[in-house]
Amino acid sequence: MLRRRAAAISVLAVLSAAFATGCSAPGADQESSGDNSGPIKIALVDAQSGQLSSLGAWELKGARLAIDEWNAAGGIDGRQIQLGVFDDQGDPTVGTNLARKIDSEGYIAMIGTAESAVTIAMAPILKQAQIPNITSGQSPGLVAVGSEFLFLNGPTSTTYDETLARHVVDDQGVRSIAMISNNGGYGKGEHDAFLKALRSRGVTPVADQVVTTDQKDFSAALTGIRQKNPKVIFLGAEEVESGLIVKQARDLGITATFVGAAPQGTPVFIDTAGARNAEGTIVSSPYLSNEINDASKKFAAAYRKKFNEEAELHGAKAYDGTQILLTALKTSNVATGKDLAEAIRATRYQGLLGAFAFDKTGVGIFETSIGTIQSGKLVAAS
Amino acid sequence: MQVFLQTIVGGVSLGAVYALVALGFSLVYRTMGLVNFAHGNVVTVGAYLASTFYLSTKLPFALAMVIAIALTGAIGLVIERVLRPLENRDFDLMLIGTIGFGIVLDALIIMIWGATGRAVPSPVPSAPLDLFGLRIRTYDLVVLAIAAVATVLLVLFLSRTKRGAAMQAVAMDHEAATAVGIHVGHSNAVAFMIGGGLAALAGGLVGPLLYVSPALGGALGIKGFAAAILGGFGSIPGAIVGGLAIGILDSFTAGHFQGYSELVTFLVFTVIIMVRPTGVFGERTVNRA
CATH class of the missing domain: 3.40.50.2300 (Response regulator)
Structure with a gap:
């Protein structure tokens, strides 16, 4: 029922987008992001079903937490941030369809996915559409894609x-x-x-x-x-x-x-x-436990309060990635396309995983630590 | 030699589970001539039910299994009842109906238990047996024993009871069976019910071996279906042989062809089916489609 309603809404959205395009003058393409009113639309694409859905669930929580914090603080330039959630089922084919969909629905940036293979499949379409994408993937193949719109929220x-x-x-x-x-x-x-x-x-x-x-x-x-x-x-x-x-x-x-x-x-x-x-x-x-420093303790407490469960690496990565995106949106006065990508690259951010400074390849962090599993928990190695 | 034997041991335990899944496919097929495409999803439901009663309600594993089997048996009855008006009218619609049921069950699973899975600890926690360097998990032996008992019970039911004989009669010629007063609908219902129960048996048993998630039944369903075809679709001994064969074949290709194992498994399967289209025990009792 829910899904049907969601489908109906998305059909409506596509129709209205098509309608809007049809009405505007030729050449004045609907850069819906370009207008300065209404919420800022950010898409989250991740597996919400299938064997990899736990990754998608964590990632959604991390991103949601960051966005809710910004919205509670008044959003960006007085505009609220709206997070659209899409299920890629961990499937590259579904992912490419979703890449076209978020483009046509006027999302200006994308968080996800947590699967390198899906992100690699989506990257060419997102590059063409000039939609910056902060992924949780870590495969060196992501760097090999060579898209200036693709960023990693963790090390490779x-x-x-x-x-x-x-x-x-x-x-x-x-x-x-x-x-x-x-x-x-x-x-x-x-x-x-x-x-x-x-x-x-x-x-x-x-x-x-x-x-x-x-x-x-x-x-x-x-x-x-x-x-x-x-x-x-x-x-x-x-x-x-x-x-x-x-x-x-x-x-x-x-x-x-x-x-x-x-x-x-x-x-x-x-x-x-x-x-x-x-x-x-x-x-x-890069994120061994919630107890490493004050920032991680604060993040973990907020996460527990909101979702009633313990935070872990993937939520922390998505939180960092979303914070970087929102910071870049703020410093660039809600730029889109290439300008937003450049703003992300220029962002220096002290996150839960460490100090982010993106290079040409879209990797922002080059450090991990060693931990061991003791009594069913990951702890820093002594 | 040790690798060879250990590979067989590894293949046999999953093979037994494939065999149980294949039995469910075959039983419905031999009775109705219908492939129940929802079977894999019923396996997932069975796995979730068994693990829920075992983990959340803390029931003993055996009792949790029995309840899961009863519930999926009821699901089988529901599927058959809904499809019954189509029996002997539109066969294709019945097939599509089972696919539809599969999608509904899939959605229900995600609504009830969520999209993420759960790990089920083994109910037989004792250490594996060590036979001349060969390691055999005690739980694997339990799986094999239960699969064997289930098969024997099923064969006895089909050959020794009146209801079972009636089902055999329907499988051979449903019009003649109707003529001698056998209710075909009841026969089909029993076939679906037992099929559902077998699905929960397979799903519940495989839970502690693997990871219970909505995707579980898909993988088992395909392997189980291939096993049923390989053994001879509709044949009870065929399902057992086919299941074990697919399990062991899978295990060996994994060892020799590593990343290409799945490809090789199904290539071998295709070649066997091309040579023997009716499968190993191709009896073809059913000829209704």
Whole structure:
């Protein structure tokens, strides 16, 4: 019922947009963003259904929190900020359709998505439409797209995995390392980035297993790894799949320490693997806990008050990304298109993840910290 | 050798679940000649129901399963009752009707339980058995045992009871069955009810092995459907053999072809089906479509 109503509303919106375009003089295209009245329209595109929907739910909460704070403080230039939520189902095809849709509906900027593959698919359309996009993806493939309208609200896999390799190989002196990663956008990026970090240290992984994104049984890959008896196993897969891999690995009697990036620090990973199986997992993350400093404590308290649950990395990233976008909108007096993209690039922002300063490629942060999972919680490594 | 055996062990436990899903497909197909496309979604509902009673209401796992099976059996009855007016009139509409039911169930799942999933801890927490370096999860043995018992009960029901015999008769020739006084509608209803129950059995059992989310049934449904076809659609032993075969095949291709495993699994499946279009146990009792 809700969905039907939403569909009806969007049909209406498209019709009225088409009508408005039809009525205006030729050439005077409806830069609905260009007019200085009405709310500022920002789109959030993320998986709100499917296996990756937990990411979308966190991201929505982070973005919502930031926007509500700005709206409560009077908005930007006296205009309220309106957040339109779109469900990409974690599917690149749906994503490209949504990219056209937010363009035609006059959204001036986009938050999301949390899936690199979806964002990469949407990027060319958003670039053409000149809609700046702050994504939560971290695949180096995002940088390879080369769009001046694409920004990352966190480090890329290269940063995550370089920090991880430094900790594991340089600091702990472990050289017996196995890898298991999936062949999706995220997993491929992680695989390449970690392998590169290992190679630069002269380490060759004892096993390098690739699985598919919806594989359920990992016996073959894990038994292969078990025979090599590695000290450390690198996980390059999303939350649920990583959790299943760890659970099955422990059942097979593998006692090696697991290491990974952002997904391995989430409650979904810990629940799927089982807290006992995930114990000791080493995580490279730009946001280890809510207790790191005053800003994160304040964010976590506001998050808990609003959504009645504990904040985590993905909410924090989306919060930072949204704050940067809103700051850029404010400093540029609600510019759109190229000007807004330039304003985002020029924004220097001290966020929850650290100090953001965007470079040409749209990456603003180049640092992560090491944490471990202890008693089912991610804590900073001592 | 160890990798080989461990791969089989890994494939068999999921294979048993595929077999249960395939049984649900096959049972409805042999009775009505209808592919129930909502079956995968009923599996998801079953998984959510079982995990809800197990985790939230803290019922024992077995009891949670029984309640889930009863409820999905009722869902099966509802689907059959709604589709009944179409029986023998418009077959295509019935097929589309099952797809529609699948979409409705999918939407209901997201409305009731949300779009995010949940992890179900294993009800058999003991450590895996170690046989000459081969690790066998105790829970896998439970899954296999339950799947075997369910199959035996189903076969006994079909061959030894009056209702079961009536269903077999309907499967062979529904007009002749009607002529001797068998209510075809009742037969179909029982088939859908048992199919629904089997879906919850598969979904509930797979919960602790995997992650219960709205997408769960989609993956299991496709593999289960492929298993049913492979074994010979409509055949009970075929469903079991097909399920185990798909599970083990999947496990092996994952080991050898890594990222391309899914592709290879279905390529092999296609070749087998091209060589033997009726599947391994292709009995073709049903010829109504």
